[in-house]
Amino acid sequence: MTSTYDDPAARYTYRSPLVDRLRKAGELEVGRLRLLMPPSFGFCWGVDRALAMVQDARRRFGDRPMWLLNSIIHNPRVNDDMRRMGIGFLKGPLAEPGALDRLGPEDVVVVPAFSAAVEEMKLLAERGVEIVDTTCPWVIKPHKRALKYIREGFTTVVHGTVGHDETRATCSLVRHHGGHYVVVHNLAEAEVLAGFLRGRLDARALAAGLHPQATDPDFDPARHLARIGVINQTTMLASESRAIADLFRRALTERDGEERLDEVFRDFDTICSATQENQDAAHAVAGRGPDLFIVVGGYDSSNTRNLARVGDGHGVPAFHIEGPEALESDRIRHRDRDSGRILETADWLPPGPVAVAFTAGASTPDAILGQVVARVVELAGETLAA
Template identity: 35%
Template sequence: MQLLGHQQLVMGGAQRPPVVRRCARLCVQCTVAGVETEKIDGRTIRRSLNQTGRYTRQPSNNTESQQLMDTHGVGYSSSGLVAQMRENGNVWQQGEVTVKLAKAYGYCWGVERAVRMAYEARNSFPDRNMFITNEIIHNPEVNERLRELDINIVEETENKGKDYSNIQKGDVVIFPAFGATAQEMKYFRDKGVQMVDTTCPWVAKVWNSVDTYTKKNSTSVIHGKYSHEETVATASFASDYIIVKDLKEAQYLCDYIMFGGSKEEFMAKFKNAVSAGFDPETMLVKVGLANQTTMLKGETEQIGKMLEQTMMRKYGPDKLQEHFIVMDTICDATQERQDALYDITADPKAIDLMIVVGGFNSSNTSHLQEIAEHKGIPSYWVDSAARIDVAGNKVLHKLAYGELKETSGWLPAGPLTIGVTSGASTPDTRRWRR
């Protein structure tokens, strides 16, 4: 976390432009050099990784790695400004300025675990070529630090997808916190590389759910963003799936299940968000709900109720369990940060403005910004301290739905109360200046 000027409190780090990720279709059609694209049994692939002797999925809690994380400021803060605020009831004051830090903010357990494992991998294999199949998390400073450790992040390009051709037998490949697709796992298993799997256990829990739906011949309805790395990975473990991003798309899906409609219109609407060979006339008879772990809990729950009511109306209460399955796949950490923001903004008059900190390609951070905007509180989402021009009293910030905007005079004169929170991929950077 950084204190800028004498009033601004910001978590984050070095500025790096966000990576634009595109996928013409989801995982089974993703353009990845050398990776086969047919559907495979994801659970079997995951289980087979342990048998290779080249697979790690647990941190070792190496002391040297922890010390380097502390030096780089990519872990939890134990002595910096954030730690001081925690000891003072999450409040900091200077003159007429009061800063309130949300009770739950920043790094979640799964994200810290992923970063720790990447540092430990470099410590364990100091002389090997090392690659990550995507950004480890959505935070520019953390990813830059990994690059400084000579860990190569394989980024997807707009026209060519991912290129793994430089990865050879004996190299080290890290699967990020979002996970890797089943096809990528099989590819690297067969490639003979050392695999370090930092996938968040909550994400893996969602994979288990869609696998269960597949075994019950049910289509997975995934609440998420079809191009997000986590959803791409989750979909690869499903047989048949459709992805809905919000309540509007969920309502369209429910109406089609209940009343039918134009198949051509349906397929055009969800052309990037369904499994290969998807047929809405035959594949929506039995469905199970899953979600991208960073989506709004309330929205996922509402989509579940919509699907449940639709199936109950269509097939009757006594047949509901034959047509609809739901398993708890909502991430506690994501929900805790959302609940903490609702709490700190419960009285809009008590907060003059919000600062939301996190990578601009971070889904969970976007939802924190969304909550603040819906409350009608001036809210500024920044990915680093560099976004704030202290002398000019200007800030370059992002809105919840993607617009990058510069606001002048954003910081009014005191007395002033500022609320601060950060996304689950944002470390407690301990540098600060007045």
């Protein structure tokens, strides 16, 4: 099944006319309020495209049983909508017990934007199910790069999260093609690997500094770190991925010399900057000096938490909320960045002229952000023009 959702600048699902308006204008005056919107926020193109493809597939396959291999995004409202459309889950916390074992040719299975493990794709093929593959084209690029590394004798180092669907799929691909991998989650773990490359840490210290499932089962650091190539999980911050690649480049230059660097190190040019763009755009809008910064997204969403921290650097009071129900005229319910506790803060909306900036995490539909903006306008005693 092909996609016609090829414009990364467009929004195809969960649209909100109010958010569309704000996205276009960047700013809106509503009575005493000045509403500010960053140029980039919310769903990335790959996720939006995947959701649009699911809606198409639901129409196209009528009453046939339809399943998501895994959640497309971790958003309760989107998952509820999927269930309302009669779409079940095969894996993850929402999985229907035994459904995976009962799959047959009548079933339609959606592969999510972040792709699937080789073993999962094989199982689907064996069962003869109809596959709707929504894998994001940007996710395929690091996969191709990893296969190239294997062909050229390099071990793949993934900047990603062990267990995340995308990294799980990448690691399975590498393993399936006889390659080796190491996953580093952040700069701290990358420092551990760089310490081993420089000969300052031994294999035991390396293993202790990484996630227990960070490497393939046959990984031998003494042999498999002679030549490394780096890729990243596309939802990581691009700036951190680049810093990690630079760290390895320096470590290998120290170990093998500048003249051998090309032989032992490969960098990537496949980075997807969707997450970074949201972060940079949040800095830009917070830098405009709003009185308030409202960040909308799940409390457990790490990219939303990162967005909520942006206000701190600009001295702007920032509130991380999950949706419009968090807002009352006299208080706001939000997640405290340091303690992780859910707090209620009184008198959050000052009287008089107020500039309010907004952004949304990568799993927040525009429709929810739109409800939040409308609620702020209502609580300020103002009315949106039709």
